Amino acid sequence: MDLQQYVIDIGNSRIKGAAFANDNLVEGSVRIFERNDWSEIYREITNHQAKKLLYSTVANVPPSILLHKLQSEGRKVYSLDHNSPLPFTNGYESPETLGKDRLAAVAGAMSLRSEGNFLVVDAGTCVTLDLLTMADETYRGGIISPGVHMRLKAMHEGTARLPLVTPDQSKGALKLGKNTTDAVRLGGQLGVANEVAGFYAKLNAEFAPLTLILTGGDADMIDLHLDRNSFSDYALEPHLVLLGLNKILRAC
Template sequence: MEQEFKAVVVDAGNTRIKVGLFQNHDLQEVRRFSNDELDKLKSYLIKYKNWPGIISSVRSDKNTKWIKGLLPNAMLFSHELPVPLTNHYESPKTLGIDRLANAIAAANISEKNALIIDVGTCIKYDFVRYPQIYEGGSISPGMELRYRAMHDFTGKLPLVEDHLQGPFIGKNTLEAMRSGVMNGMHLEMVGFIEEYRRLYPELTIFLTGGDSQYFELGNKYGIFADENLTLKGLLIALLHAQTTFSSGI
């Protein structure tokens, strides 16, 4: 009988930490923790301290080390780990590891070229050319950054902290700001999709990220919406690294 496989996967982003529990390669549970819930995160992770795992973190070295201390059997996902992907990025060490994890997942799922749109603190567009060749992409400000920039760099615009859509033509300042941010992000994503589809007609599109839920891109693009794409990419990276190290490659 095949031995049961379990793993804990941690995606530590700038504003939230997501933890996924995998059993026999299937995602069984996902928990999210804000920056104010680190005590809850500690209590949760301590239950899985003996599990194999992988940690992706864009946080400070101090915070990353703290998370690693809670999971001594987990490896850190970094550019030094072998990955099942050819990386054509000109500065691979500066490539965000969350972008790399998304690319790994998309390359594993798609049987043609893939575009990943990750909507979070920033909007990240990443292109994987079939088969399993990461080419690069684009980065633009996400929702919170756009609202905060308008507030911080003007004298009178308020800080908007909601996710309301608002009308297309704003009739007051708040509506105008919501229209600019929400419709601007939507039209930006549609523009990227249409240009990628023009360049690469055979294209699978993935939508992920914590703020992707606020945007409806419709069915016309055949989009795979998966808020846990990063976690799945990290699991694939973990399995590939374990296989590589055990074979002595």
């Protein structure tokens, strides 16, 4: 019988959860939860009869009463941190400060490909770009920069007259703004996309062949502005962090 696991990704703006049967994502199990909706999360865990759980958080932690309840039911509950067993060598100089979502995303890349090198891009509140080399299975580090929403907000709050603009996926085909709203919007959206493409080109010169793996809440929007033909290999994977959490949980 397949062992049922459940993983929870607690981000800055949302919580995602999913069930796995060994290495396989259970179809239809991916859920996005409201903040602090722990009763619904508990219901999902019990519905899937999960015996092992792993949560990763960059924000608030699950309430202790929930964790104790799960443990009292015989479920093993783990929290991802820098001491967790990882499927790669962590080359970060301050592993205790490395975002858990970044660790999970890199582990998720190893679930998709077994060869080559990876630039893992998580486009959310912030954009993280992280390098994994597979010959030595080592995480080399990366960069953190403002996400699309943060850039748009900064342009509004840091100037006297620029409007507060929201992203718009329908503007993906535009290359130039012909009004201030579109100019600001494209500055945020294209700024991230061009940063990704530029960083990829720089690393690919040294670590080719390099696969770009894109994930995160703004991944679809960034994808519209990327030329896939400029990458040796490319994957858009919305569940990358969940896949990585399960890979780590399997080793716990």
